[in-house]
Amino acid sequence: MTKFFAAFLISSVAFAAEDWPRWRGPNSDGRWNPQDIPADFARKEPVRLWKKDISAGFGGVTKSGNRVYVMDRLKTPREVERILCFDAESGREIWQQSWDVSYGGMDYATGPRSSVNITDGRAYALGATGVALCLDAETGQVIWQVDTVKTFGAKIPTWGFAASPVIDDTRVLLHVGAKAGSVIALEKSTGKELWRGGPDPAGYCTPEIIQHASTRQLIAWGPENIQSLDPDSGRVNWLYPYKITYGVSIAQPLYHDGILLISGYWHGAKALQLGKSPSLLWENQKDICGLMSAPLFKDGVVYMLDKTRGLRAFELKTGKILWSDDNKLTPKNSNPQMSLVWMQESSNLAALLNADGELVYVTLKPDKREELGRWQIIGKTWAHPAFAGNRIFARSDKELSAWQLW
Template identity: 70%
Template sequence: MKNVFLLLAFSLSIQAGDWPRWRGASGDGVWNPEKVPADFAAQQPQELWQADIGGGYGGVTVSDGRVYVLDRPKEPADIERILCYAAEGGKHLWSHQWPAVYGRMEYGTGPRSSVTVHEGRAYVLGAAGMAMCLEAASGKVVWQVDTVKDHGAIVPTWGFAASPVLDEKRVLLHVGAQPDGSVIALDQATGKPVWQGGPDPAGYSTPEIITHEGTRQIIAWGPEHIQSLNPETGATLWTYPYKITYGVSIAQPLYRDGILLVSGYWHGTKALRPDAQPTLLWENEKDMCGLMSSPLYKDGTVYLLDKKTGLQAIELATGKILWSDDNTLTPKDRNPQMSLVWLRESVGLAALLNASGELVYVRLKPDGFEELARHQIIGKTWAHPAFVGNRIYARSDTSLVAWRLWPD
């Protein structure tokens, strides 16, 4: 009975409003607002406010009426910042900056990760390796750790991109510390090291905690392996080889129905059963290649953005491709991108922010998709937006915007 009440409370917290971390409260792209319009085509979004910001690919997070985003201004040079705005009205509340020399970092526009907010504190990982904890209301620094200098982390080609993940009293950072520190765990209160583990260098995928047959595992997808770590100690539970061209392990793995699905741009998709000795259930190296966009799941079907054909529906158990959208929901591109969120998961309603900055409402089913409406809300973007109630908060390399999507 206790577990039932906990599950109910967790579900209500998701619907209540905040988007406090990468991909929302539950970390899996679920929005589920209390009220949803009957006719999306009849709704005209209203822009509420806009703020000028610097460059970056990191997503937006919202907690307790405050909006958080990381950026890199053009002046002064060689710094990163965390910016905080009032969700209502867009007033700039506070900011904090720190040194961040990118050097030859590819796509060096700005930070890649999202701020994680929990119990009045904001946790940050910059593209060059600076990690910190700040008071969420004021921006006062609680602790700051340079993972490169202090832990031997090695900055990958495109900079650190994984958002901080909180687990009990630990904050997990995917930074490729040396030796055997693909993930490091720091004490949330002090920033002091708790453990480090995993054989791979840093990839770009945010770690994910799953429970498979009663065993909790950290899934940390690196450029050479799919890794499973013990959340308490960092010990390696298992690894599965998956060496990736240019090390682009980016999209978040998906775990459902006892199956772990991982999809990459160069070498396609693998579906594993994540036992102590993992078993490959199926793979598709050519026709099912994700990149940055993390997939959605419902009732045995995965919705994944493929680099060639656009959004696909895939039968998780078998790997059968059910349909593709032929690049209609986001523009065909060498590096296609689209953030996918369940608007009303129970009936297959999704909200997609594509690379052109268009918000697209769509109904996703195993036998096809139906586009309901689309609206231009921002310029070109690869960053994940935040959805809170009937509002969206999105960013580009120049702007942070807030829109009311339907009447209060």
């Protein structure tokens, strides 16, 4: 291993542990892996560093450098969505930026659903009604702003736009179901349209870029198809039909070992073997049904929240169910939710924030799961927190708070 490559790996690990700049972390895959976790971490009660009042929203928290970002919605004196930026150490508000919206008859009309993406000193955001923005991450100054509904013919889905912006090279990718394009690529510096791709309307799932057989593919799960697009041009590589009741394509697909796993609330899980065109490897329409929570993977095993049975472990290649936690880690209801990350992947240690606002430490293994500690840190929430260093930044519909974990 060259000294340069070793230094790159060390810096990458440090970045991954200290920052959470986009949806599901530095690589959008739910890996946290902080350094120097003490042996007694699970017995250490988290210490709240600060709390700030904010308004409602489902969008996750992101952190880059010494700043924390979150979106919310105000109803009075006029209806607006906002991006709020706070100092990570003190909680002092540094800036806020707002824009007018009208949620109208949107279901679950609480607030924004997506996370702010911080890349190269810019903050990229997508509101529930389709307003996309690029801001200076330091000052909050608007660099460009576009209404994707008015400009590109995007159609607001029943529960509003929920997919977080994805940055790919010089492009920002938005899953908004624009006219003649499920995903639209904008030049990230100007907001100028570059391409549109895919036939589906907007779903609720953040697109992801995978590398399969030396080829980069943009996976965009819509309400009618699982779509593979060329991220450089928007050209459709392949489509796999998967029509979803009520259009609830939400949970992020999982790709490993040439297999793409998709799981929906109403029609269950499908595992696709990828090749020139995908083929169905297995499916389970009753016993593996995800909703919002993105799964984790290690050593051939998937850990995913099922709609009725709680967290389940099953083999990716076969779909064989290994165990279920019987709804012990997050409350059982019609819309179960938890935000699950690898805390120390090498030791099978995971952390989660459940729908009751409890931080739970747990080990996940093919034969069992073991709860190690549980702490109440915030009120009820579906929003993904930011895990950064030895801290967690979590939000509810009323507050944003920072906690030191050890």
